[in-house]
Amino acid sequence: xxxxxxxxxxxxxxxxxxxxxxxxxxxxxxxxxxxxxxxxxxxxxxxxxxxxxxxxxxxxxxxxxxxxxxxxxxxxxxxxxxxxxxxxxxxxxxxxxxxxxxxxxxxxxxxxxxxxxxxxxxxxxxxxxxxxxxxxxxxxxxx
Amino acid sequence: xxxxxxxxxxxxxxxxxxxxxxxxxxxxxxxxxxxxxxxxxxxxxxxxxxxxxxxxxxxxxxxxxxxxxxxxxxxxxxxxxxxxxxxxxxxxxxxxxxxxxxxxxxxxxxxxxxxxxxxxxxxxxxxxxxxxxxxxxxxxxxxxxxxxxxxxxxxxxxxxxxxxxxxxxxxxxxxxxxxxxxxxxxxxxxxxxxxxxxxxxxxxxxxxxxxxxxxxxxxxxxxxxxxxxxxxxxxxxxxxxxxxxxxxxxxxxxxxxxxxxxxxxxxxxxxxxxxxxxxxxxxxxxxxxxxxxxxxxxxxxxxxxxxxxxxxxxxxxxxxxxxxxxxxxxxxxxxxxxxxxxxxxxxxxxxxxxxxxxxxxxxxxxxxxxxxxxxxxxxxxxxxxxxxxxxxxxxxxxxxxxxxxxxxxxxxxxxxxxxxxxxxxxxxxxxxxxxxxxxxxxxxxxxxxxxxxx
Numbered sequence: 079x080x081x082x083x084x085x086x087x088x089x090x091x092x093x094x095x096x097x098x099x100x101x102x103x104x105x106x107x108x109x110x111x112x113x114x115x116x117x118x119x120x121x122x123x124x125x126x127x128x129x130x131x132x133x134x135x136x137x138x139x140x141x142x143x144x145x146x147x148x149x150x151x152x153x154x155x156x157x158x159x160x161x162x163x164x165x166x167x168x169x170x171x172x173x174x175x176x177x178x179x180x181x182x183x184x185x186x187x188x189x190x191x192x193x194x195x196x197x198x199x200x201x202x203x204x205x206x207x208x209x210x211x212x213x214x215x216x217x218x219x220x221x
Numbered sequence: 222x223x224x225x226x227x228x229x230x231x232x233x234x235x236x237x238x239x240x241x242x243x244x245x246x247x248x249x250x251x252x253x254x255x256x257x258x259x260x261x262x263x264x265x266x267x268x269x270x271x272x273x274x275x276x277x278x279x280x281x282x283x284x285x286x287x288x289x290x291x292x293x294x295x296x297x298x299x300x301x302x303x304x305x306x307x308x309x310x311x312x313x314x315x316x317x318x319x320x321x322x323x324x325x326x327x328x329x330x331x332x333x334x335x336x337x338x339x340x341x342x343x344x345x346x347x348x349x350x351x352x353x354x355x356x357x358x359x360x361x362x363x364x365x366x367x368x369x370x371x372x373x374x375x376x377x378x379x380x381x382x383x384x385x386x387x388x389x390x391x392x393x394x395x396x397x398x399x400x401x402x403x404x405x406x407x408x409x410x411x412x413x414x415x416x417x418x419x420x421x422x423x424x425x426x427x428x429x430x431x432x433x434x435x436x437x438x439x440x441x442x443x444x445x446x447x448x449x450x451x452x453x454x455x456x457x458x459x460x461x462x463x464x465x466x467x468x469x470x471x472x473x474x475x476x477x478x479x480x481x482x483x484x485x486x487x488x489x490x491x492x493x494x495x496x497x498x499x500x501x502x503x504x505x506x507x508x509x510x511x512x513x514x515x516x517x518x519x520x521x522x523x524x525x526x527x528x529x530x531x532x533x534x535x536x537x538x539x540x541x542x543x544x545x546x547x548x549x550x551x552x553x554x555x556x557x558x559x560x561x562x563x564x565x566x567x568x569x570x571x572x573x574x575x576x577x578x579x580x581x582x583x584x585x586x587x588x589x590x591x592x593x594x595x596x597x598x599x600x601x602x603x604x605x606x607x608x609x610x611x612x613x614x615x616x617x618x619x620x621x622x623x624x625x626x627x628x629x630x631x632x633x634x635x636x637x638x639x640x641x642x643x644x645x646x647x648x649x650x651x652x653x654x655x656x657x658x659x660x661x662x663x664x665x666x667x668x669x670x671x672x673x674x675x
């Protein structure tokens with residue numbers, strides 16, 4: 079029955095049981111990547127593949143934001159030539175991707191995580207240090 | 222979702238005048254505060270959080286003064302002469318360089334260098350739990366490091382006791398600004414700010430353009446003096462000599478600095494790493510090299526200077542959720558347990574219910590150094606876990622601010638109903654020092670009359 083709950087329903091009735099933090103993965107350097115391993119606390123709640131898929135997509139999005147491509151190069155050169163005043167009026171490529179990430183997380187929460195009593199917090203709200211997963215207690219289990 | 226801001230004071234409670242009149246300091250904060258106002262580091266903010274500077278702004282006014290005065294003298298005394306004798310482009314080039322230097326300097330000084338926000342209490346507790354497997358009760362365990370592999374090379378991550386997290390690679394804690402800064406280069410007193418990931422390119426532009434400017438002025442002044450040598454000593458000549466002296470010393474130091482930083486950029490190093498010799502070959506390990514380098518000068522330069530501009534992680538202009546501000550105030554004025562003894566059972570039940578309701582609503586920070594509070598509809602379960610010997614666990618209720626906030630006002634009533642079953646024993650069993658304060662905080666929302674705690 080929990081699967082039919084929307085995000086709002088879930089939060090109306092559920093209490094926070096605990097929080098799990100997915101730490102950063104630094105094996106490829108200082109790029110923003112998160113560990114894809116499913117933590118033990120979530121094993122009961124969500125499918126491993128599903129979770130890994132979410133984190134992998136997030137990692138790809140962050141990689142896209144930080145990519146040293148021609149777009150970032152042009153942006154950098156343009157900024158340098160205008161003495162960096164261009165950043166005052168233009169949104170950077172990174173910011174655009176961050177918006178995409180925020181939308182992705184909201185979508186994932188709505189479709190996959192909320193029905194299972196979980197909530198992902200956008201890493202940017204935690205300084206890109208962790209992905210905070212809030213575990214809500216299933217109200218049906220507490221009676 | 223973000224448009225609905227959670228209000229600390231329940232509108233229903235405002236009609237109960239005797240209680241609202243006794244509202245506590247934290248409840249008076251009706252005006253939502255921006256995050257820069259409660260920023261823990263040693264920084265100064267201007268323009269409502271848009272501009273930031275280190276509190277120790279060092280000699281930034283001196284830097285600005287020197288540049289402006291030298292250029293002023295140049296435009297006033299050299300340019301008329303040189304325009305006459307050489308070309309009109311001299312002041313044009315000088316002007317362009319001057320504007321570029323000033324903009325780069327201001328940009329370096331006023332930009333967030335890449336400050337990492339401090340870990341939330343939940344995160345800190347989680348990290349502590351993972352590390353403190355021995356179960357020791359000391360609050361400050363010995364220095365911790367974590368070893369990770371970056372590009373097949375072992376790198377040690379240090380734990381930052383101030384920010385309560387393991388510092389990412391290349392991050393360092395600046396003691397002057399009391400912040401962890403990503404890709405920390407150095408704290409520059411001339412610029413009055415740390416130089417880190419986000420403002421390194423501005424700093425580099427500043428020193429390069431300043432090198433050009435000082436060399437240009439130096440050259441112009443020499444030319445001027447040479448062309449004027451037949452005129453004999455005069456006031457203008459004296460001024461020229463002052464300019465010459467300033468430029469001479471600046472040129473060498475700035476050129477030297479530019480050269481050094483060009484080397485750093487080309488090898489993808491930071492000043493911090495270079496000074497500490499983190500990746501130098503004399504450390505002994507054969508495979509110890511810079512794991513961050515792309516092994517190509519051009520690629521290193523592009524990565525450092527023309528890479529994507531990372532966003533500021535500290536969200537200066539965001540609003541602090543009111544509960545967080547109140548809870549922070551709560552945590553800083555921890556009331557003693559004697560308050561619990563004064564409550565009668567009626568108050569206990571009511572206040573327990575409300576405390577839990579508050580915790581459920583949104584960001585209610587309860588700082589629990591020794592004990593932890595687990596929200597649960599089962600009072601027995603909670604009271605069982607309240608022993609002071611319990612190691613720091615998860616602190617409750619740091620839910621997603623906006624989304625949870627948006628629901629609270631709509632469904633506050635239904636949550637209250639669901640909490641009626643809470644065992645009042647929960648309240649009495651709890652040794653959490655912040656709970657009495659929480660009682661005081663929720664006193665406004667009491668629907669029935671009760672004796673407010675002094």
